[in-house]
Amino acid sequence: MWLFNEISELYTPFDRVENAAMVVDAGRVVWVGPAAELPDAYLDDVTLVSLRNRAVLPGLVDSHTHLVWAGSRVDEYLRRARGETYEAILEAGGGIHNTVHATAAASEGELFAGVLDRARYMLTQGVTTLEIKSGYGLEAEQELKMLHVIRRLASETPQHIEPTLLAHVIPTGWDRREYVEMFCRRLIPEVAREDLATAVDVFCDRGAFTLEETRRLFEAAAEHGLACKVHAEQLTHTGATRLAAEMGALSADHLEQTTPADWQALAASSTVATLLPGATVVLRKHLPDVRGMLDTGVKIAIATDHNPGSSPFYSLLLCLQFGIALGGMSAEEALIAGTVHAADALGLRDHGRLTRGAVADFLVVDSPHALAALYPWGKSVAAEVYVGGERFRISD
Ligand code: NIG
Ligand code: FE
Numbered sequence: 364m365w366l367f368n369e370i371s372e373l374y375t376p377f378d379r380v381e382n383a384a385m386v387v388d389a390g391r392v393v394w395v396g397p398a399a400e401l402p403d404a405y406l407d408d409v410t411l412v413s414l415r416n417r418a419v420l421p422g423l424v425d426s427h428t429h430l431v432w433a434g435s436r437v438d439e440y441l442r443r444a445r446g447e448t449y450e451a452i453l454e455a456g457g458g459i460h461n462t463v464h465a466t467a468a469a470s471e472g473e474l475f476a477g478v479l480d481r482a483r484y485m486l487t488q489g490v491t492t493l494e495i496k497s498g499y500g501l502e503a504e505q506e507l508k509m510l511h512v513i514r515r516l517a518s519e520t521p522q523h524i525e526p527t528l529l530a531h532v533i534p535t536g537w538d539r540r541e542y543v544e545m546f547c548r549r550l551i552p553e554v555a556r557e558d559l560a561t562a563v564d565v566f567c568d569r570g571a572f573t574l575e576e577t578r579r580l581f582e583a584a585a586e587h588g589l590a591c592k593v594h595a596e597q598l599t600h601t602g603a604t605r606l607a608a609e610m611g612a613l614s615a616d617h618l619e620q621t622t623p624a625d626w627q628a629l630a631a632s633s634t635v636a637t638l639l640p641g642a643t644v645v646l647r648k649h650l651p652d653v654r655g656m657l658d659t660g661v662k663i664a665i666a667t668d669h670n671p672g673s674s675p676f677y678s679l680l681l682c683l684q685f686g687i688a689l690g691g692m693s694a695e696e697a698l699i700a701g702t703v704h705a706a707d708a709l710g711l712r713d714h715g716r717l718t719r720g721a722v723a724d725f726l727v728v729d730s731p732h733a734l735a736a737l738y739p740w741g742k743s744v745a746a747e748v749y750v751g752g753e754r755f756r757i758s759d
Contacts, residue, residue, distance in 0.1 A: 364388045365752060366409040368398055371731035373419040375717050376698050379733070383419070387723040390751035395717055417746065418733035420698065422491025422724030424705035424715040425679045427616050427637055427666035429529070430495045431478045431509050434465025436671045449646050449673060450598055453570050459499070459532055462671055466499040466509070474512045481669070481677070482520050486755060489736075489745035490679055491724035492706065492714045493522050494666075496564055498529030503550050510559040521750040523722070525709045527592070528560040530580050532571045543576050547583035555587035561710070562590040562613060567603035574602050581610050590710055596620040597642070608632035614664065614708040619643060621651050623659065630660035635708035638700070639668035640685035641676035653690030664704040665697065684737055694734045723752035 365387045373383035373395065384398035386405045394405055439452055439461065452458045466474065482493060495513045500506035510526055517524035530546055533539045554560050563584035567577040571594075581591045590613045595603035597617035607615040608628040615629065616637040629636050636656060643650050656663060665686045668674040676682060683697040692700065706715030713721045728736045729746040736744050748755045 364393070364405070364409045365412055366401075366405060367412050367414055367419070369413040369416055370398075370419050371416045372733045373717065374421070374698060374733050376421055376695070376702050377716075385419070385717065385723075387752040390723055390753075391713075392717055392719055392721050392723050394719065414727055416731055418728040418731055418735070419717070419725050420489070420728060420733050420736060421702045421715055421717050422726060422748070422750065423489045423679050423701050424492040424709070424711075425485065425490050425666050425669070426494045426614070426664055426705035426708040427639060427668050428493060428495050429498060429668070429670035430481050430493065431474050431497070431512050432462050432466055432499055432671050433469035433474060433477060434462055434671065436461060436675075439672065440675070443646075450570055453532075456535065458672055460535065462499045463501055463505075463534070467502075467505050471508055471512055471515075474509070475515055478512060478516050479519065482516060482522060484677055485679070486520070486522055486748060486750075487745065488678060488680060488743045489726035489748055491522055491726075491748065491750050492525070492709070492711065494525040494527055494709055496527040496529040497560070498531035498564070498566075501531065501534035503545065503553075506550060507553070507559070510554065514559060521753070521755060523711070523714060523724075525562070525711070526560045527562045527564050528554045528589070529564040529566070530572060531566050539576070543572075543579055547579060551580075551583045551587050551589065555589055560589065562592055564592045564594065565603075566594040567601050567606075568594065568597055569599045569601075574606060577603055578606060578610075581606070581612070585610070592616065592708075596625065604629060608634045613710055616666070616668075617642065618651050619648050621656075623655065626656045626659040626661050629656075629662075635664050635704055636661045637664045637666055637705075637708050638686065638690065639666055639674060640682050640689060641674035642668045644685060644689075645675070646673055650685075650690050653686065653692060657692070657696065662704055662707065663692075663696070663700050664708045665700040666705060666708075678741075678743070680736065680743065681741065684740060687737065694737050697737060698734070723749060725749050
């Protein structure tokens with residue numbers, strides 16, 4: 364049993380506790396609260412760790428990433444910087460298709476080396492839970508290859524990894540109806556049987572899947588015990604957000620083009636709204652009215668959407684800062700969006716929070732003020748990162 368004390372301030376993240384202490388046993392929080400209220404029983408048989416008057420936050424949760432990929436989209440990035448659009452490049456067979464070719468040409472070993480490197484970097488930034496999607500395979504064998512790489516990462520990184528099967532776009536040369544049927548009748552059942560993913564995500568937009576195809580894919584996912592989530596209303600308004608809410612999806616993500624009616628549907632459902640400000644900013648779009656969404660009662664998470672095209676983002680903290688600067692969120696709301704709400708978007712009830720029984724994933728902020736983590740832009744203030752109560756890295 365470990366007793367972490369001399370914590371200047373701790374966010375659970377719902378509550379702020381000053382002069383806190385936290386007891387961890389077998390990787391989980393068994394007690395957390397003001398140090399003065401620590402029951403004597405915990406003082407026997409504990410190893411004491413002083414955090415030396417620094418603050419503690421729950422480990423960050425990145426609930427939407429496309430972390431496995433090969434190649435580079437720097438050419439496309441430069442073309443977009445000159446004014447070409449993401450959609451036009453995709454329609455002309457570039458964009459996502461470019462990464463699909465490079466990912467198909469890469470071996471599992473190469474893909475693994477790339478994703479391990481990215482996941483490690485994120486861990487040093489305090490990201491202790493990561494969702495990772497397939498979706499650059501398109502063909503069944505290639506999708507399975509990506510999911511095997513994600514499974515290997517899960518066994519070799521201390522982070523908790525949630526794998527998702529992504530129906531991204533229709534591969535060139537396929538009839539779209541046949542592709543959707545292949546996905547529903549072959550890929551989803553096989554992925555469920557092999558336990559390679561916990562959810563199915565669909566990119567529902569112009570240039571990708573239609574609303575009807577999305578519904579069909581959701582039904583197949585549910586039939587095989589997989590959760591659903593969706594890339595919704597990013598480029599155009601399709602109605603995917605309302606479908607997600609209606610079908611009890613874990614999350615609806617992007618949401619730039621959502622309307623107040625969509626927010627009402629979300630607020631009345633269990634579906635988490637995941638904002639991806641990295642993609643919004645990189646594609647020169649605008650976030651939806653985040654305050655309007657919050658006032659409607661929508662549960663908001665924020666994630667990086669890390670991918671080589673629309674969001675080459677490595678910093679979840681920076682995305683939370685965009686939530687504050689561009690979305691009008693308070694620092695507390697942004698913190699909740701990157702921890703407990705992001706965990707909810709993954710169906711994880713024991714992550715993203717430091718409450719009794721939760722997994723003891725936390726970061727020690729290099730300041731007595733916990734929210735100082737959101738103050739410097741472009742610099743991580745995670746001095747130490749603990750996963751399941753074990754220290755991963757110390758900067759000093
Ligand atoms: O979430 N919008 C669709 N999919 C990804 C982008 C993938 C890519 O461009 O490679 C996204 O933004
Ligand atoms: Fe995405």
